[in-house]
Amino acid sequence: xxxxTQTPRDKVTEMGQEVTMRCQxxxxxxxxxxxRQTMKQGLELLAYFRNRAPLDDSGMPKDRFSAEMPDATLxxxxxxxxxxxxxxxxxxxxxxxxxxxxxxxxxxxPGTRLTVL
Amino acid sequence: xxxxxxxxGPLSVPEGAIASLNCTYSDRGSQSFFWYRxxxxxxxxxxxxxxxNGDKEDGRFTAQLNKASQYVSLLIRDSQPSDSATYLCAxxxxxxxxxxxxxxxxxxVRP
Numbered sequence: 001x002x003x004x005t006q007t008p009r010d011k012v013t014e015m016g017q018e019v020t021m022r023c024q025x026x027x028x029x030x031x032x033x034x035x036r037q038t039m040k041q042g043l044e045l046l047a048y049f050r051n052r053a054p055l056d057d058s059g060m061p062k063d064r065f066s067a068e069m070p071d072a073t074l075x076x077x078x079x080x081x082x083x084x085x086x087x088x089x090x091x092x093x094x095x096x097x098x099x100x101x102x103x104x105x106x107x108x109x110p111g112t113r114l115t116v117l
Numbered sequence: 118x119x120x121x122x123x124x125x126g127p128l129s130v131p132e133g134a135i136a137s138l139n140c141t142y143s144d145r146g147s148q149s150f151f152w153y154r155x156x157x158x159x160x161x162x163x164x165x166x167x168x169x170n171g172d173k174e175d176g177r178f179t180a181q182l183n184k185a186s187q188y189v190s191l192l193i194r195d196s197q198p199s200d201s202a203t204y205l206c207a208x209x210x211x212x213x214x215x216x217x218x219x220x221x222x223x224x225x226v227r228p
Contacts, residue, residue: 031214042218042219042221043161043205048215050214056215104149106151106163107163108153108160108161108163110159110160111160
């Protein structure tokens with residue numbers, strides 16, 4: 001049963017601390033997405049990777065967020081320094097490329113619930 | 118105008134009834150359409166996708182797509198209390214990688 005995994009599932013931290021969230025995409029999927037979900041904004045796309053290359057991170061605050069994919073089995077999202085407004089659930093999703101070479105279906109991980117005090 | 122619009126609900130239906138969830142989108146070039154179910158405190162779970170005009174059935178679920186009218190709907194037959202969740206509509210253009218999500222419709226199935 002292939003699934004996207006994310007760690008940690010819950011994180012409580014204090015303002016100014018560094019937060020690192022990790023994601024293991026489904027084996028064989030070559031696209032990875034990071035989303036943030038809040039009640040107010042819904043699901044927001046933060047970053048997109050294709051074959052480990054970052055193709056879009058326009059949804060991220062550049063001064064404090066960074067996303068990397070050091071290998072095909074690991075994607076990371078880092079916030080430094082964290083702020084209370086970053087409190088949200090962060091989802092990683094992975095998916096295959098379609099026959100036309102664009103991402104199609106996406107499968108979500110369980111999410112990391114981040115609380116910044 | 119939002120790119121993908123859904124009524125936030127809640128849509129309340131009795132157990133055994135048909136629940137009808139609707140979604141409209143603004144980009145006429147959209148090619149792929151997805152329905153995700155999200156239980157409270159859980160992640161979105163893909164339940165259906167549809168690419169062509171018409172109906173697509175999978176068990177108790179039927180997705181309907183009308184590109185001319187720019188709407189996509191999800192019918193849930195024989196609704197169960199376990200179907201109570203938020204249903205997210207997502208739309209993608211043909212050459213785009215982005216899924217544009219609606220804000221979701223909350224469905225309540227009353228026993």
